[in-house]
Amino acid sequence: MAMSGGRDDGEPMMEMNTTPLIDVLLVLLIMFIITIPIQTHAVKVDLPQPDDRNVVTVDPQKNKIAITADGVVTWNGATVDEVTLRQYLDQTAAMSPEPELHFQPDANARYEVVDGILSIIKRSNVTKLGFVGNEQYRNDF
Template sequence: MAFGRLERARAPNPMSDINMTPLIDVMLVLLVIFIITAPLMSSSLRLDLPKAEGSRSSETPKFIALAIDAQGKLYVAEQPVTLDELREQAERAAGRDPATEVQLRADTNVPYGRVAELIGLLQQAGLSRIGFITAGAAAASAPK
């Protein structure tokens, strides 16, 4: 051994084995997650319920069928009415049941102002549920 000279040890050989510890740790964490979540995903209660005929509600939904033709004439249930008669019928219907629905059918040639006027009349009478009845897409594309 020479003075001032340090002996160097040989450099360690590179490790050629895969370190399995991190892989095992990740797999154990995933296993724990699956063990915890699996019962939560299939926790539905399976019952074989008896079959029975349910009674139908004898109460049908109440509605007023209102129509306006191209000339602006009003019809309630296919019967012609005046504006005052419509107001009276709407007030009576609202008095019986305020949830009565008005099913409004208007010709395409009826001005929007006329429809808005009828909606205002119905709302003043106490009916706020108003549905607009339209023709389906097949009927709209059919030749006239």
């Protein structure tokens, strides 16, 4: 930066050496970044309150997951979404002794829905899983 390349006429260099200036500016920039206060802010979210009328509990003996032909997933007869299903499965896996889990998909249910629910069950580390209703297909094969 401050060197003149290729001139051998012996004249003094007329350009200012900017290397120390850049070094000082970089140090000041880093100090400025360090001293900036961290911006903290909160976003208020109104979460839904649990409804005591639709309470579905985890049975300590056996629980049943069913999938209807149109892809609706139910836990012990009550419709659930994937997040709620995972919470129920985590509660089930934490119980001692672990209750049985019965899985009963409808014959006309889409494979993607059944496969997605089975993957949720597998990730929850449930060890007592049984397929219910498969006996009706024993003569089909």
